[in-house]
Structures are given as structure tokens and as C-alpha cells.
Amino acid sequence: MGILSTTISQLARMRLWRIEAWVAHPIASQREVLQDLVTSAQYTLFGRKYNFSTLFSIRDFKKAVPIHEYDDLKPYIQRMLDGEENVLWNTPVRWFAKSSGTTSDKSKFIPVSEESLQDCHYKGAKDTLTLYYNFNPDSALLTGKGLVIGGSHTINQINNEVHYGDLSAVLLQNSPVWGQWIRTPELAIALMDEWESKIEKLARSTITENVTSISGVPTWTLVLFKRILEITGKSCIAEVWPSLELYIHGGVSFTPYREQFSKIIGKDIYYIDSYNASEGFFAAQDRPGEEGMLLYLDHGVFMEFMPMEEYGKENPQTIGLKDVETGKNYAPVISTNGGLWRYLLGDTIQFTTLYPFRIKVTGRLKHFINAFGEEVIVDNTDKAVSTACEKTGAIVNDYTAAPVYFSDGGNGAHEWLVEFEKEPGDLDQFTVELDKALQDINSDYEAKRYKDIALRPPRLHKLPKGMFNEWLKSKGKLGGQHKVPRLNNERTLIEEILRFKN
Numbered sequence: 001m002g003i004l005s006t007t008i009s010q011l012a013r014m015r016l017w018r019i020e021a022w023v024a025h026p027i028a029s030q031r032e033v034l035q036d037l038v039t040s041a042q043y044t045l046f047g048r049k050y051n052f053s054t055l056f057s058i059r060d061f062k063k064a065v066p067i068h069e070y071d072d073l074k075p076y077i078q079r080m081l082d083g084e085e086n087v088l089w090n091t092p093v094r095w096f097a098k099s100s101g102t103t104s105d106k107s108k109f110i111p112v113s114e115e116s117l118q119d120c121h122y123k124g125a126k127d128t129l130t131l132y133y134n135f136n137p138d139s140a141l142l143t144g145k146g147l148v149i150g151g152s153h154t155i156n157q158i159n160n161e162v163h164y165g166d167l168s169a170v171l172l173q174n175s176p177v178w179g180q181w182i183r184t185p186e187l188a189i190a191l192m193d194e195w196e197s198k199i200e201k202l203a204r205s206t207i208t209e210n211v212t213s214i215s216g217v218p219t220w221t222l223v224l225f226k227r228i229l230e231i232t233g234k235s236c237i238a239e240v241w242p243s244l245e246l247y248i249h250g251g252v253s254f255t256p257y258r259e260q261f262s263k264i265i266g267k268d269i270y271y272i273d274s275y276n277a278s279e280g281f282f283a284a285q286d287r288p289g290e291e292g293m294l295l296y297l298d299h300g301v302f303m304e305f306m307p308m309e310e311y312g313k314e315n316p317q318t319i320g321l322k323d324v325e326t327g328k329n330y331a332p333v334i335s336t337n338g339g340l341w342r343y344l345l346g347d348t349i350q351f352t353t354l355y356p357f358r359i360k361v362t363g364r365l366k367h368f369i370n371a372f373g374e375e376v377i378v379d380n381t382d383k384a385v386s387t388a389c390e391k392t393g394a395i396v397n398d399y400t401a402a403p404v405y406f407s408d409g410g411n412g413a414h415e416w417l418v419e420f421e422k423e424p425g426d427l428d429q430f431t432v433e434l435d436k437a438l439q440d441i442n443s444d445y446e447a448k449r450y451k452d453i454a455l456r457p458p459r460l461h462k463l464p465k466g467m468f469n470e471w472l473k474s475k476g477k478l479g480g481q482h483k484v485p486r487l488n489n490e491r492t493l494i495e496e497i498l499r500f501k502n
Helices: 003-014 016-024 026-040 045-049 058-064 070-081 114-135 167-174 177-181 195-206 218-232 255-265 378-392 427-441 443-452 467-474 492-501
Strands: 095-100 107-112 145-148 163-165 211-215 246-249 270-277 280-284 293-295 301-307 329-336 347-353 358-364 395-404 413-422 459-463
Touching (some): 016 026, 016 114, 026 058, 026 329, 045 070, 070 095, 070 107, 095 167, 114 270, 163 167, 195 218, 218 246, 218 255, 246 255, 255 378, 280 301, 358 378, 378 395, 395 492, 413 492, 427 443, 459 492, 467 492
Parallel strands (some): 145 211, 246 270
Antiparallel strands (some): 280 293, 293 358, 329 347
């Protein structure tokens, strides 16, 4: 192990006492985070509007500041994009993480301040490394390099001082020098826009490296793996990178991909789920192999949790950590050191443990099917797909589903578009197992399926391999964090993809 790697490794291990402090005092840590945020922003445009200088408690803060979605904050963010300072945050914001929905051309520009870079994103990454070392003290992670499959980088032409890109690109562009030394590939490749060329250069430039860890979205990581095996003629990734020990994933549920990764890597490695969004680094697994990510409570983000029954109300109520329950769906509402205030993140989560607080991401507020009162969320369908694959020997690359509405010809159903890596021997049997597993997981769905009274059996279409990527490419959304929404409560998306297929 080189001197640099040894030093970084020792520093990572020394951080553990800091983590133990906020894990032991979660409520106090969050209260202190909010106090720091409000104090810092009290003289901003937003802080003056909502009288931050007079807010001395969480109750006061929640009473004074309404819950915001992106469109509510968009006028402030546009002023920041135009170069105005002291709008949402009290220090200059030169970077924005650009994210966009799969089915919309509208883009979101999430402000990334220096504080959110250092005290949230990078601090979260360092704490994840520390937690991994604590779990696996004999790790040789830093004897090699970390392969980062990042996003693309584009300069905002509105103002030469303001830049934007995918979150991963913003983090790569601003990472410290030591981060460049322990990472591969070189920045020019990592930040390429065109994903088909990028995969080719990623593969050829990293084959000869000693890769010990990989970070990236599962779909593109698999594409890279397959190309590397084609180039090298090896039978598995372990033959290319024998020291590979860790894969850090996020963005989508890893459940449908686990079998594919195990097979293509060819040896046992550790997998860590992380919750690192444009808005902040919120959580990561501290116990690989066990469900639940440790919630990061001292990283410049104050968190509230909206019970799902409050969503859509005129004045929705939120609760704090002391009142949350395990196994119940909440929508996180965050205030951040990037200038987002009581911001409805758009995800849904469940707590898997309390004290310490661990969570899992269960879906998106707008990605569900509840056309008939079945309340099916992505967490349900991911598990059902995994079970159906296990029962039939299939491997699924990706899927999306939507309701089939009641008509004169019959009652409702769910329609699925599924792209297989390995097709089942009997597609009808796969559909039966999928339906059965979903009934076992979701009692509301089971009730609606009873004797086919409200819901008929699912209608499943097999898509050609690569179809989802071709559709994304046709919309200019191939690569990075772009992905097909797994569930929709209306049929616009599924009908668009079916038209594209035909």
C-alpha cells in the first residue's frame, strides 16, 4: 500500500468517533443542523422573507416556512443562475446539479454550494468509507483504484461563472487532488457526454488498472462489464480485476440486479447501497448484506418526514425523528446547506430500524400504481420481479408498469413491459409467479385480485433486449442518472414506449 493510500485509510478509520457522536445523539444533532442553517441564511433574500432571524425552534421554523416543491423555488434558483448572490444561501453558488425527468424536457437545477460539497457530499463519501472499514477492518480497498462511472459535464452558457452538470460530474470536477489519484478513469473520459463512446473508452482505459471498487448506476455498470469481457475474452470480471472487493450503488433498487452482478463478477464482493442525490448525501449502508442505510444526521441537511396520508393536502404536516415508525412510508422534506428550504424531495422511504435510524428508499411520490386502491410501490414490484426470476430462472434487465383501466370489455389490470437479460422458459409462468409474489407482498393488491373482481391477472409484454436504452436514446436521455420510471399511475409513458417498439 502506498504512503497516500495508507494515510487516507488511517484518516478514514479515525473518523469513526465523529459518526458515533451523532448516531448516539440523533435528535440533538438534527436540531443543531437546523440552527446552523437558519443562522447562516438569515440575511439572504429567502431568510429575510421568512424572518429567519426570529426563528429559534423547530416549531417556529415549520410554522413560518411552507413546504416547497421545485417549481416553488424555481424563481429563486433562476436568479442564482443569473449570478445573483444571497438569494437562497449566504455564500456564492457557482455549481448546479442538473437533473431531469425521463418523460419531460424540463430540467431541474439544484444549487450545490461549497458547504454542500464539503460538508454533505464529500463528508458523506468519507463517512461511507469509514463505515466500510469499520465493518471490514482487513480491507485492502485503497491498494488499488476506485472506478467511477459518472455523468456528463456541460458549462452553463448563461453566465461564465456558473457551471452545471450531472451530480457525479459536479463532484468529480470539484474533487480534491488526492481524490483524482485514487480514482479511474481520467477526468476527460469520466465526463464524456456521449455514452456509447464513453463505455468503449471506459472499458479500454480501465482494463489494465488494479480496480478494487466500483461506483455507478447498475444498468451502465453491467453494460461496461459486458464490453470488458468482450474485449478481454475473460469469463468473469474477477479475472480482469482480481482485487475487486466493493460495489457502491444507488439511484435504483439493486434487488433485480443482484443475481446478474454475482454471475458476471464471478466472486463474492461487498455491496453498499447509498442514498446520494443531487440535493444531498443522505444515507449509506453501514452493515453490508443487511437491509437499511444509516441516515446521515450531521451533514448539513435537516430532515422532516411527511406521512403519506398528508401528501396532497393544502397544509401537509411533517414529523421528526422522535415520532417516526418502522415499516411506514414517508416522504422526506429537507432543508439544506445548498439553499433548499423545506423541500419535498420526491422520494418515499421507510425506516428499517430506530436508534440508530436506518432507512430504505421505497419509490417516488409520483411513481406508483393506485388506480384501483392497490397502492403498489416500486419496492413491492422490485421484490416481486426478483421472486419471479428466482422461480423461473429468468434475469430481468429493466421494466415498467401501468394500469389498464376499467372498460366495457372487462375490469382493470396492470400492464407490464419487461426487458429480459435471460428469458424465462415459460413467459406465462413468469407472469403467474410475478402476480403471486405481488399478492404475497401487498395485501391491498391481493384484495383487488381476489377472484379477479377488481383486477384481472397482469398483462405482460416482452421487449427486445436494449429497447429501453433505444427509447431513452431517442429522447436524448441515454446515460448518467436517466432511467425508465418503473411505475406510473397513468398510461402516457407505457403507450409511448409501445408505439416506439412498433
